[in-house]
Amino acid sequence: MQERFYLDPYQQTLSTTVVRHDEQGLVLEETLFYPLGGGQPGDTGTLTLADGTPLAITDTRRDKETRDILHVLATDAPRLPVGTPVMLALDWSRRHAHMRVHTCLHLLSVVIKAGVTGGNLTAESGRLDFDLPEGMELDKDQIEAALNRLIAEDRSVRVQMTSGEALQRQPELIKTMSVTPPLHLPEIRLIEIDGVDLQPCGGTHVARTAEIGPVIVKKIESKGARNKRVVVALA
Structure with a gap:
């Protein structure tokens, strides 16, 4: 996974695709969401599907074992199939x-x-x-x-x-x-x-x-x- 927040911390939107979505969270091919660590909170924002449906990202964490970045969605959000295209948008002011x-x-x-x-x-x-x-x-x-x-x-x-x-x-x-x-x-x-x-x-x-x-x-x-x-x- 490319961690875009290291390449450009000012980037606010990103088109990417789903790699995995399970009970742990959503893993994407690339992300600009910073995961909780070093005293800095995990990012929040919005994930938008191709049909325009917005899903709230309420937190971002890093899996301690796999080092994957996990995007936490609301509990009622649908499970997204592998390969689903999505658009990420940071809560930039935060x-x-x-x-x-x-x-x-x-x-x-x-x-x-x-x-x-x-x-x-x-x-x-x-x-x-x-x-x-x-x-x-x-x-x-x-x-x-x-x-x-x-x-x-x-x-x-x-x-x-x-x-x-x-x-x-x-x-x-x-x-x-x-x-x-x-x-x-x-x-x-x-x-x-x-x-x-x-x-x-x-x-x-x-x-x-x-x-x-x-x-x-x-x-x-x-x-x-x-x-x-x-x-x-x-x-």
Whole structure:
């Protein structure tokens, strides 16, 4: 299956065909729907049949065993035969918001120089948990100002590829302490924010930081002796 969200995260529609449809979900020859992973939600949208019938895609997941991308349809949707032609259309406003928030979280990991122990995002906000020395305080206003300065600098965001072997020689690029990238793979995807950040990531991102728009730091919470949670939101 071609995963078009990696080739062009801005593509919003796609003609494709059914490969399999069973109780697990719908598998297509190609897709532009991103599956739940790395803290980023699975895409939603619409699948339209050749006769114009629209079917709602309510979630997108990846099968852990086969690695197939599973499109979840409403429970009353008909089973589609193999080879059925379909047209996919993303809920673009939701996906684009995920891209903006996800890139913002990468910038947050630049502003706060500490290991990341967890993270999550929605179309409105995102959060990262940081491993900080006990007693170390974070200044909400300073973090917000630094984030918005990096966003306004309109830095380019690009994809690079590396290998698991090469990444093992650059452990400083791995910021997430709770999840290790698949270092056994011959190719691992890196996201570079020009001049400020380079780290492994399988999510979708905007092309330039200014596209994120202004953000606010909603709150900073203690989640343990060394764990601080920082929540940011699109303004």
